[in-house]
Amino acid sequence: MSALTAVMYREGKIRATNLTFIFWDLFFPLGYLLVFGVAMSSAMAGPFAGLGANYNAFFLAGVLGMASFGIASNTSWSFFLDRDNGIFYEMLTYPLSRAQYLLGKVLFNVFIAMLQAGVTLGLGAVLLGIRVHAALLPLLAAAVIGGTSGWFFFYAAFALRIRRNDVFNSVTSVFYFVFLFASSIFYPLDPLPAWLRRVALANPITWQVDVLRFATMGSGSWKQITLEGCAFIVFAVISFFAAVRILQHQE
Amino acid sequence: MSQFAIEVENLAKVYKRRGRAPVQAVDGMSFSVARGAIFGLLGPNGAGKTTLLKMLTTLLEPSSGRASVLGYDVETQPLEVRRRISVVIQETAVELFLSVRDNLLTFARFHGLDRATALRRADNVLERFQLIAEADRKAQDLSGGQRRRVQVGKIFMVETPVVFLDEFSTGMDPILKRAVMGLLREEATRGRTIVLTTQVLGEAEELCDDILIMNKGREIARGDLNALKLLSQNVYKIAMTFDRLPDGIREELAQTAPMRVEIDQNTIEVAYKEDEASVLEHVSRLARGRNVLRVELNGASLEDIFVELMKETHL
Numbered sequence: 001m002s003a004l005t006a007v008m009y010r011e012g013k014i015r016a017t018n019l020t021f022i023f024w025d026l027f028f029p030l031g032y033l034l035v036f037g038v039a040m041s042s043a044m045a046g047p048f049a050g051l052g053a054n055y056n057a058f059f060l061a062g063v064l065g066m067a068s069f070g071i072a073s074n075t076s077w078s079f080f081l082d083r084d085n086g087i088f089y090e091m092l093t094y095p096l097s098r099a100q101y102l103l104g105k106v107l108f109n110v111f112i113a114m115l116q117a118g119v120t121l122g123l124g125a126v127l128l129g130i131r132v133h134a135a136l137l138p139l140l141a142a143a144v145i146g147g148t149s150g151w152f153f154f155y156a157a158f159a160l161r162i163r164r165n166d167v168f169n170s171v172t173s174v175f176y177f178v179f180l181f182a183s184s185i186f187y188p189l190d191p192l193p194a195w196l197r198r199v200a201l202a203n204p205i206t207w208q209v210d211v212l213r214f215a216t217m218g219s220g221s222w223k224q225i226t227l228e229g230c231a232f233i234v235f236a237v238i239s240f241f242a243a244v245r246i247l248q249h250q251e
Numbered sequence: 252m253s254q255f256a257i258e259v260e261n262l263a264k265v266y267k268r269r270g271r272a273p274v275q276a277v278d279g280m281s282f283s284v285a286r287g288a289i290f291g292l293l294g295p296n297g298a299g300k301t302t303l304l305k306m307l308t309t310l311l312e313p314s315s316g317r318a319s320v321l322g323y324d325v326e327t328q329p330l331e332v333r334r335r336i337s338v339v340i341q342e343t344a345v346e347l348f349l350s351v352r353d354n355l356l357t358f359a360r361f362h363g364l365d366r367a368t369a370l371r372r373a374d375n376v377l378e379r380f381q382l383i384a385e386a387d388r389k390a391q392d393l394s395g396g397q398r399r400r401v402q403v404g405k406i407f408m409v410e411t412p413v414v415f416l417d418e419f420s421t422g423m424d425p426i427l428k429r430a431v432m433g434l435l436r437e438e439a440t441r442g443r444t445i446v447l448t449t450q451v452l453g454e455a456e457e458l459c460d461d462i463l464i465m466n467k468g469r470e471i472a473r474g475d476l477n478a479l480k481l482l483s484q485n486v487y488k489i490a491m492t493f494d495r496l497p498d499g500i501r502e503e504l505a506q507t508a509p510m511r512v513e514i515d516q517n518t519i520e521v522a523y524k525e526d527e528a529s530v531l532e533h534v535s536r537l538a539r540g541r542n543v544l545r546v547e548l549n550g551a552s553l554e555d556i557f558v559e560l561m562k563e564t565h566l
Contacts, residue, residue: 006361086344093338094361
């Protein structure tokens, strides 16, 4: 346990050295809702009327999913920074296992993601009138925790495997483009062309966002989100073992 | 309990490279290091020292063979090994965004120190490494030498029984380096085992109880300084200072086939591997008809042994 708290202590210390980090960590999803969500809500009131909710209520799940994705991408960048500083290799000689190293990082990410979600839900309710189902808050928390972990392990596997940060930057850009836009983050899948809908349905971020959307606005069915939730857990577990394995073979 | 802190048996590492021939960085090394010893790994660039150290510190998996630290296998029990070691890697390694003090405290936290002990030891390290004025500065604002001090200072925050240092003195000024060498000696006296790699032979000569010289991934000599000097029996070093450097001295020396020649202003230093009588003849011939201000004749230094051994292994 002390190894995990030591990793979290380190991450927290580094994040606390810069106010921009703290502001970004806490308010980035809310910022998306306030700008993109409000704009889309006004522009597309018609198409979303059929969902029985405004775009903000629909987008809340998307923004939380996007936040999990964003935290993972940002934290994975730190592997490159740590490698450049040499501290990455020194840390690998510290008394903790490779799995503990990754789990410590992910626990810190989960802590930030939960704070983000709390701020987004609270201020989203106050400023935009978005209501969520209180009874489903534990499911929402589980989707934030699972999503943040899964995406971190997924990104970490690439960040640990790729040695050049410019290559990782390109990979990240492609991931952002594909995962975020070919998914249910920004729009419902039903009106999409068949090929794009198929891609979106195979996208793990859709699985996570659909669970989040069920938890926030009750759309979808238990059967569907159980299936998607299980698929995401498999994705997260595979990513975790891939990341640990790659970390064990750093040369 | 074994008397050895480190035991290595036929350890090898081959780097496989896509589309290119594999590189045998460490080739079947076997040795052991006594508890509380200061053990020096010496060798030229590319000898395999860092690869060997990386395997012992669980940063790299061996391709074959086995190694253990305090009885724990580096491959099958890496976490147990890591609980008992602290490492100064060759590259400078600091937390750039943290202050010097927080660098020390974070390191201590990983090693499970309570806060009060960590704070007390941090003050001690800051003082010993002349970093008190920098304690609250972020590492990113420090010079390269100061960062290295922070990095080396970290090993004095904890009491791991084994310490690995990969070219620890890089970037350190001579006074601090001497002070750190003194600290390392103190740690060894207290029972910590120190394993260091260096290319600065004087450093190893002054510090190490036990030296292993390697080249091309293999051991080429092993022992304490005296044992190594025996390996290179009949190596003598002549130092002569003239009133002025004699004309044609370089050519004259070259004809005598020395191991090594150094000329600094009006002083020459020449090493020979010959019997004592022949060396005395060289001294006599060099002095003949010249105004010699100083003559010194010494046995081989570690540097001479190193040069000799490297020649033998076709560096």
